[in-house]
Amino acid sequence: xxxxxxxxxxxxxxxxxxxxxxxxxxxxxxxxxxxxxxxxxxxxxxxxxxxxxxxxxxxxxxxxxxxxxxxxxxxxxxxxxxxxxxxxxxxxxxxxxxxxxxxxxxxxxxxxxxxxxxxxxxxxxxxxxxxxxxxxxxxxxxxxxxxxxxxxxxxxxxxxxxxxxxxxxxxxxxxxxxxxxxxxxxxxxxxxxxxxxxxxxxxxxxxxxxxxxxxxxxxxxxxxxxxxxxxxxxxxxxxxxxxxxxxxxxxxxxxxxxxxxxxxxxxxxxxxxxxxxxxxxx
Numbered sequence: 573x574x575x576x577x578x579x580x581x582x583x584x585x586x587x588x589x590x591x592x593x594x595x596x597x598x599x600x601x602x603x604x605x606x607x608x609x610x611x612x613x614x615x616x617x618x619x620x621x622x623x624x625x626x627x628x629x630x631x632x633x634x635x636x637x638x639x640x641x642x643x644x645x646x647x648x649x650x651x652x653x654x655x656x657x658x659x660x661x662x663x664x665x666x667x668x669x670x671x672x673x674x675x676x677x678x679x680x681x682x683x684x685x686x687x688x689x690x691x692x693x694x695x696x697x698x699x700x701x702x703x704x705x706x707x708x709x710x711x712x713x714x715x716x717x718x719x720x721x722x723x724x725x726x727x728x729x730x731x732x733x734x735x736x737x738x739x740x741x742x743x744x745x746x747x748x749x750x751x752x753x754x755x756x757x758x759x760x761x762x763x764x765x766x767x768x769x770x771x772x773x774x775x776x777x778x779x780x781x782x783x784x785x786x787x788x789x790x791x792x793x794x795x796x797x798x799x800x801x802x803x804x805x806x807x808x809x810x811x812x813x814x815x816x817x818x819x820x821x822x823x824x825x826x827x828x829x830x831x832x833x834x835x836x837x838x839x840x841x842x843x844x845x846x847x848x849x850x851x852x853x854x
Contacts (some may be wrong), residue, residue, distance in 0.1 A: 607631035617645040649719055651695025660695030662719045678729035681705050681737060683818050683848075686811070688762035688798045691751035693718050699762050700751075701798045701811075703730065709737035713800075714764070721746065732818055732847040733811065765801030766808070771825060774837040775799060775808065778823070799823070806837075818848045 611627040615637070622645050626638040643650035643661055651660040685704040690697050700714040715722055715738060725742040729735070761776045779796050786792065797811040806825035813819070826840030 605631055607636075610635075617642075649696070653695045658695065662694050662696075678727050678736065680731055681709060681728045682731045683733070686797050690754040690757040690759075690762075691718070692754045693720075693751040694748060697754045697757060699759075699764050699798070701735075703737060708740040710740065710743060712736040712738055715743075717764070718751075720748075733820065761796050761799065763799040763801070763808070770835065771806070771837055774825060774839065775823065778839040779810070810842075817846050819844050820847050821845070 608630045609627050610630050613628045613635070615622050615624055615628065624638065624641050626641060629636040639659060639661070640650045640652075649662040651662070652658075653660065681703065682705070683703055686701060687704075688699055688701050691700050696718070698714065698718045700718070701711040703709045703711070709728055712722065712727065713735070720743070722738050722743075725738055725746065728737045728739065730737060761779050763772055763775060766772055766775075779794075779799070783794050783796075784792070792815055794812055794814045797813065799808050799810045801808055802822075806827075808823045808825075810821040810823050811818070812821065821842050821844040823839055824841045825837045828836045828838055
């Protein structure tokens with residue numbers, strides 16, 4: 573009998589112990605069963621034989637596979653939320669920068685009140701840049717990272733950064749669930765696309781050191797908005813306001829040797845563009 577790969581992911585019944593730290597359950601929801609691990613079973617996904625770190629388990633003539641491993645082979649994103657004991661299986665994450673056709677027409681918006689926030693969505697927590705004008709607009713590259721499918725929704729292009737956004741009104745049509753603001757993450761300087769703790773620390777310290785400074789007795793006050801890792805290694809796009817103007821700065825990290833020859837980083841170079849003036853003049 574032919575079954576689609578997502579039907580077989582009713583293999584969802586799953587050996588949870590191999591995928592998540594699921595916490596302690598109340599005794600009345602546990603049921604002891606006798607099952608068998610079958611390391612001799614072969615698993616073929618989309619025509620390709622795969623090797624699972626955790627072998628299939630057989631119980632009551634049914635096969636159970638580790639959902640997180642299987643989800644990875646199927647291109648799905650699997651999250652576990654311990655507080656509700658919920659497994660989230662989300663479709664393949666969209667590319668960070670989707671291809672735009674030449675015939676695409678966008679509503680034009682401008683940066684007015686941009687701010688980053690962390691959103692909880694389908695078991696994951698994601699940094700998202702929101703721009704508030706007549707309503708809230710969510711930056712498309714952040715929605716892609718969340719796995720939100722925005723096909724068919726009306727898009728808007730921001731005048732100064734040229735970034736693409738989707739309005740909250742449009743997103744309400746397709747939200748799988750309404751994202752909630754995460755209060756567990758408290759980062760005053762939000763950086764996306766970078767996980768290295770040393771690099772994050774270096775960038776945040778650099779940004780913090782230039783929050784307030786003077787040149788020829790003229791004071792400058794900088795408010796960071798968001799920093800995004802770029803495809804080029806150790807290169808970042810930094811969106812900020814300074815003395816009432818929106819700027820975009822490119823930061824580049826250089827690696828140095830720290831104490832005991834441990835790797836360390838410094839901001840080796842940066843360039844700043846007053847995008848508000850540049851785009852108006854263009």
